[in-house]
Amino acid sequence: MANRVLEAWNGTAVNRRDVPLLPVGEFQQIVGDVVTAGGRVTTMFGSRSDAGDVVVVAALADDPEGKLGLLSTRVADAWPSLTPECPALQGFEREIWEQFGVRPEGHPWLKPLRFEATQAPRDATIPAAYPFFAMQGEEVHEVAVGPVHAGIIEPGHFRFQCHGEHVFHLEIVLGYQHRGMERLLEGGPDKRTIPLAESIAGDTAVGHMVAHVNAVESLAGCQPPPRALALRAIALELERLANHVGDLGMLAGDVGYLPTASYCGALRAEFLNALAELCGNRFGRGLVAPGGVRFDLAPEAAERLADRLHDAWERVQSAADLFFRSPSARNRTDGTGVVSREQALALGLVGPAARASGVARDVRRDHPTGMFRFRHIPAVTGESGDVFARGWVRLLEAERSAEFVVSELRHLPRGQVRIACGPPAPDRMVVSMIEGWRGEIAHVATTGEGGRFVRYKVKDPSFHNWMGLAMALRDEQISDFPLCNKSFNLSYCGHDL
Amino acid sequence: MFDLLRIRARMGAQTVAYPDGPARFPERFRGRPALDPARCPDGCRRCAEACPTDAIVDAGKASMGVDLGRCVFCPACAEACPEEAIRFTRDYRLSARTPAELVARDDVPVLARALDEKMRKLFGRSLRLRQVSAGGCNSCESELNAAGNIQFDLSRFGIQFVASPRHADGVVVTGPVSRNMRAALIDTWNATPAPRIVVAVGACACSGGPFRGSPAQCDGLPGVPEIPVDLWIAGCPPHPITVLDGLLRMLARVEGDRLEVVGTGIVK
Numbered sequence: 153m154a155n156r157v158l159e160a161w162n163g164t165a166v167n168r169r170d171v172p173l174l175p176v177g178e179f180q181q182i183v184g185d186v187v188t189a190g191g192r193v194t195t196m197f198g199s200r201s202d203a204g205d206v207v208v209v210a211a212l213a214d215d216p217e218g219k220l221g222l223l224s225t226r227v228a229d230a231w232p233s234l235t236p237e238c239p240a241l242q243g244f245e246r247e248i249w250e251q252f253g254v255r256p257e258g259h260p261w262l263k264p265l266r267f268e269a270t271q272a273p274r275d276a277t278i279p280a281a282y283p284f285f286a287m288q289g290e291e292v293h294e295v296a297v298g299p300v301h302a303g304i305i306e307p308g309h310f311r312f313q314c315h316g317e318h319v320f321h322l323e324i325v326l327g328y329q330h331r332g333m334e335r336l337l338e339g340g341p342d343k344r345t346i347p348l349a350e351s352i353a354g355d356t357a358v359g360h361m362v363a364h365v366n367a368v369e370s371l372a373g374c375q376p377p378p379r380a381l382a383l384r385a386i387a388l389e390l391e392r393l394a395n396h397v398g399d400l401g402m403l404a405g406d407v408g409y410l411p412t413a414s415y416c417g418a419l420r421a422e423f424l425n426a427l428a429e430l431c432g433n434r435f436g437r438g439l440v441a442p443g444g445v446r447f448d449l450a451p452e453a454a455e456r457l458a459d460r461l462h463d464a465w466e467r468v469q470s471a472a473d474l475f476f477r478s479p480s481a482r483n484r485t486d487g488t489g490v491v492s493r494e495q496a497l498a499l500g501l502v503g504p505a506a507r508a509s510g511v512a513r514d515v516r517r518d519h520p521t522g523m524f525r526f527r528h529i530p531a532v533t534g535e536s537g538d539v540f541a542r543g544w545v546r547l548l549e550a551e552r553s554a555e556f557v558v559s560e561l562r563h564l565p566r567g568q569v570r571i572a573c574g575p576p577a578p579d580r581m582v583v584s585m586i587e588g589w590r591g592e593i594a595h596v597a598t599t600g601e602g603g604r605f606v607r608y609k610v611k612d613p614s615f616h617n618w619m620g621l622a623m624a625l626r627d628e629q630i631s632d633f634p635l636c637n638k639s640f641n642l643s644y645c646g647h648d649l
Numbered sequence: 650m651f652d653l654l655r656i657r658a659r660m661g662a663q664t665v666a667y668p669d670g671p672a673r674f675p676e677r678f679r680g681r682p683a684l685d686p687a688r689c690p691d692g693c694r695r696c697a698e699a700c701p702t703d704a705i706v707d708a709g710k711a712s713m714g715v716d717l718g719r720c721v722f723c724p725a726c727a728e729a730c731p732e733e734a735i736r737f738t739r740d741y742r743l744s745a746r747t748p749a750e751l752v753a754r755d756d757v758p759v760l761a762r763a764l765d766e767k768m769r770k771l772f773g774r775s776l777r778l779r780q781v782s783a784g785g786c787n788s789c790e791s792e793l794n795a796a797g798n799i800q801f802d803l804s805r806f807g808i809q810f811v812a813s814p815r816h817a818d819g820v821v822v823t824g825p826v827s828r829n830m831r832a833a834l835i836d837t838w839n840a841t842p843a844p845r846i847v848v849a850v851g852a853c854a855c856s857g858g859p860f861r862g863s864p865a866q867c868d869g870l871p872g873v874p875e876i877p878v879d880l881w882i883a884g885c886p887p888h889p890i891t892v893l894d895g896l897l898r899m900l901a902r903v904e905g906d907r908l909e910v911v912g913t914g915i916v917k
Contacts, residue, residue, distance in 0.1 A: 267829050268865070277832050299833045302812035304780045304794045306787055307830055328830045331784050332865035344701045347721045347859040347885070354788030354886065398791075411653060417798040418663045424795075425675065429916045432677035432737070435788050437885065438723045446724060447677065453916040460915060470656050645786045648827075 156182060157212070157221035162519035163366040165582035168598055171209065171222045179210070179225035180234055186212045186221070187238040192500060192513075194220065194585060195594045196244040198252040199607040201226070206252045211583045211596065215518040220583055233259035240500025243615055266327035266648045279309045282325050287313040292320075295630060299328045306644035312630055322625040322633070324618050329648035337608035341368060341442075341576065350437045353612055353646035358384075358391045358427075358436040359588030360595075360610070360646075366521055367584035367597040368442045371576035378523075378565035380444030385523035386560050387427060387436050387445075389553040392589040394423035396504075396550040397468050399641050403543050404475045406635045407484040415471035422464035426457055444570030449561075458561035465554035472547050485540040489624035489636035492537055501620045502613045503591020505640055508545045509537035515587035529556050539632075542639040578603045588613060590643060612646025663799045665890070668897060671909035672741060672890050676916045679722045679737035680891075683756040686713040688734035699729035702852065702859060706752060714752040717743055717759060717883035718855035718869075739910045743883040744895030748871065751855070751881050758908065761880060761894075763901035764846070771844060772818055773900045775807040778848070779817035779841060783834045784866055785824030788886040789851035793821065796889040808896055814838075819846035819879075825853040825866040826873055838876050846879040846899075850892065855881050 156178065158171050174182070187193060196210040205226055212221040227248075233256035235242045245256040246265040256262065267278055278299070286294070292315055299307035307328035313321045336348055349364040350357040362384050369376060401416025424434040431439035431447045439445050449457070475481050491501070496509035506513050514531040516524045532548040534541035581598045591613030600606035621640045625633060665673065674680075689709040697708035704719035705726060706712075715726075715735075726735050744761040745751040753759050763769060782790050797803045797810060811817050814837045826834060838847065849870045852858035857868035870878050882895040897903040 278829055299830065300779075300781055300814075300837050304782070304790050304797075304810055306782045306785060306790060307833065328833070329782075329784050329824075329827055330829055330865050331825060331827055331860045332863035335865075336860065336863055343699060343725070344859055347701045347723060351786040351788075351853075351859055354786030355791055357788065411657065414799050415656075415660055417795075418660075418800050421795065421798075421800055425913070428675045428678060429913065430677070432675065432679045432724075433722070433885075434792075434888070435886070437721075437788075438679070446728075449916065456915045467660065470659070474653060474656060643787065645784070 157223045160220040160222050160583060161218070162220065162515070162583065162585045163370050163521045165370040165577070165580040166222065168579050168581040171224050171581060173207070174223055174225050176225050176227060176231050179208070179223055180232065182223060183210055183212065184234050184237055187240060193241060193244065194583065194592065195596055195609060195611045196241065197596065197609040198248040198254065199598065200252070206254055208248060209596070211594070213519070215513060218519050222581070222583070227254050229253060230255040230257050232257050235259050235261070239498045240616070242619065264327065266330045268330055278327055279311070279325050284311055285313070285321060285323050287320055291315055308644050310633070314630055317629045317631060319625050319628050319630050322622045324622055326618065326644060326647050329645040331645070331649070333649040334608055334610060338605050340605045340608070346441065352610055352649070353643040354435060355395060356391065356588045356590065356593070356612070356643065356646065358387045358440065359586050359593050361436070361440040362388060362522070363584045363586040363593045363595045365440055365442050366586070367582045367595050368576060369573055370582045370584070371580050371597060371599060372442070372574045373577065374443055374571065374573040376444040377567050377569065377571060379567045380569045381522040382560050382564050383430070383445045383449070383569060384440055385527070386557050387430060387439055388586070389557045390423050390427050391436060392553050393550050393557070394420050394427070395589045396546040397423065399638060400472055400475065400543060400547060402638045402641070403485070403539070403635065404481065406638050407481050409475055409478060409481045412471050412475035416468065419464060419468050419471060422461065426461055429457055441570065443573035444568070446570065448569045449564065454561045454564055458558045461554065461561070462558050465551070468550070476544065476547070482540065484635060485543060486538060487536070488539040488632050489628060489639060490536065490538045491620050491624050495623050496537065496620065499619050499623065500616050502616050503587070504542060504545050504549065505591065505617050505620050507532060508534040508541035510535050513592070515585045515592050519585050521586070523560070527556065527560070529553070539635055539639040576603045590614060591617065610649060612643050614642040614647045617642050618647060664802050664805070665800055667890055667893065668903050671911045673911050673913055674739050674741060675913050678739050679724065681717070681738055681740040681743055681753050681759055682715045682720070682726070682735055683738050684713055684715065684754060685734045686711050688732040689713070690732060693731070695729040695731065696726035696735050699725040701725060702856070702861065712754070714754040716752050716856070718748055718751045718881055719852060719858070720883060721852050721858060721885035740908055741888055741891045741910070742894050742908070743887060743891050744898065745881050746879065746899070748855070748881060751883060758906050760906060761898040764879070764899055768844065768846070769901055772846065773902070776819065776896070776900065777809055777811045777817045778819050778821050779814045779837060780810055780821045780823070781834050781837050783822055783824040783830040784827030784860070785851065785853060789823035789853070792886045792889050793823070793850065793892065796892045801889040801893060803893065806897060806902060814840040815842070817841050817845070819848065821848045821850055822854045822870055823850050825857040825860040825869050827866045831867060831873065834873065835875055847876055848880045848882060848896070849878050850882045851887060852883065852885045855883060858885065
């Protein structure tokens with residue numbers, strides 16, 4: 153297999169012409185074998201070659217070895233679907249179909265993924281144009297929710313097939329947030345690239361931005377200084393803390409447990425405000441730039457910030473304890489929305505959603521880049537795969553993040569925080585992965601002859617995990633949907649791009 | 650029970666002092682840019698060339714301004730300027746009733762005018778809003794959620810986000826209005842009983858933000874002429890206090906141009 157797959161590492165650019173171009177059969181054989189043997193497809197995407205035909209590239213992850221494998225194939229207007237054997241590929245095959253018209257023959261769930269303007273008929277509206285799965289039978293009924301929801305959340309459409317309160321099946325229709333992200337990034341890097349990368353998913357601005365600069369720096373052969381790497385890692389963990397803490401509050405709110413809902417809602421601000429102390433924006437926008445970070449911290453300021461965060465974390469812990477020790481709250485979370493380990497593996501779930509089901513996957517540990525090469529954060533796993541486990545795993549990993557941030561702030565490496573980063577080299581390809589707070593983010597940047605992006609593929613962790621939410625709702629009560637939804641808290645815009 | 654009370658006591662009162670007291674912002678917070686075109690070297694357009702969203706109008710001229718509706722409040726222009734003719738202040742007030750008023754010039758504050766008396770009478774003490782995210786990246790949405798939490802506590806002013814447009818006095822829009830969300834947004838607006846108001850929140854809703862020009866979206870509410878906008882709130886995303894300021898000024902609950910901002914004392 154050695155010369156049929158190009159060995160690569162996270163955030164290390166390769167010559168794009170070195171990626172083996174295999175016949176479709178051989179390509180699919182390798183991908184299928186790797187997945188059934190317990191490997192993972194980090195991303196698989198199409199792109200238009202110079203000659204105008206569609207080339208599919210797959211990045212296979214060998215997590216125990218910390219390696220990636222790259223391979224590609226040229227496809228015509230159809231190819232056999234691997235989804236029946238490897239359900240984790242369902243989204244990738246649908247995406248390639250939607251973006252390039254390559255039909256995966258035998259795909260069991262071949263439906264529009266995000267109604268991209270490039271393929272969808274001009275007058276298609278969601279959900280009207282969507283072929284829903286429907287059940288028939290006495291007293292079976294449908295419940296339709298969205299795209300405009302009751303709370304302040306992004307749009308998506310949820311269709312439940314129910315019998316009374318009992319949910320047989322939930323179908324999730326996305327695409328409302330499609331803004332044309334990948335197209336806008338093509339031709340870059342240019343002055344718009346940074347705000348775009350920060351807006352792939354605004355609640356993960358730092359995660360996507362670090363994935364982006366890691367890609368750009370490796371294409372340009374730039375090594376940012378250690379102090380910048382430490383500040384990036386701090387920002388990344390602050391982002392994780394803000395979101396995990398906020399979501400614990402939201403979980404408490406959804407079961408009507410108001411003390412934790414109120415406290416965590418406010419405590420989330422401590423971590424957002426820490427990002428604003430660092431860079432002026434509560435979501436970390438403007439902090440990360442190619443070559444390093446734009447803002448430094450004086451030693452006394454770092455110390456004050458560390459003290460403040462240490463204190464904030466203690467308050468989070470007491471607010472979270474209230475919730476997890478409340479029998480009435482636990483009654484709602486325990487055993488609700490279970491995703492088994494087998495399901496999580498089959499669907500290729502990532503991040504806390506996978507770890508809550510006992511699948512220990514964490515880019516910071518398996519494919520470390522930046523500061524995580526030197527400072528390790530233990531991966532936290534749960535067992536039960538229910539709402540409780542997803543909440544508990546997030547609390548525990550937020551605790552590790554808080555320890556990490558406080559300790560890093562007190563031991564920042566010396567030196568500058570930014571160096572010049574030249575233009576990307578031509579004809580290179582790099583896979584850049586980051587463990588965002590929802591899980592594995594992967595960006596694949598490919599440059600053409602002039603060193604410009606000819607294709608910039610973005611994968612948000614939600615791309616894998618939305619199907620996990622659909623599975624979690626099977627045989628549940630429809631009234632538990634908000635709770636299950638919040639326990640995943642997936643990104644609509646990160647999926648829709 | 651005792652734990653609950655002990656923790657309650659420890660958390661203390663969390664609501665911010667604004668608007669009766671000063672607003673607290675970190676040192677590096679980027680609010681309204683202040684311009685000093687007298688310092689611009691002849692023919693220099695470096696800020697405009699660096700700006701990712703082409704927010705700078707008449708660069709280098711005496712009439713130079715920053716269109717806050719387009720500005721994503723990144724540090725690019727200030728970094729590019731060799732003469733410090735452009736710098737970000739901590740003035741968090743970034744709302745206006747028309748797009749033209751959203752252009753910041755010199756060091757003049759940008760303040761939203763109040764609604765007319767009839768509308769103020771209707772909504773001044775009770776305003777129910779329906780939020781529609783139309784391609785938003787979830788940072789504007791997060792800040793709107795935060796505006797309702799115990800710190801910023803929108804509801805102390807009688808302002809509340811409600812679950813249905815039928816219960817609402819107005820619609821708050823975030824995002825550049827993706828093509829796929831356009832119909833649902835217009836339906837939501839139509840379902841809101843008149844008289845109603847519309848608030849555009851964030852650079853995307855005001856202009857398309859970084860997505861401007863993409864065929865998959867409409868360049869924000871200016872690209873949806875069916876929906877008339879009453880208030881434009883700039884920011885990427887606007888801080889919850891910026892949102893509060895815009896809404897309260899529109900309702901004439903906050904008036905005047907006195908600015909009280911204090912630092913946090915962490916990064917000095």
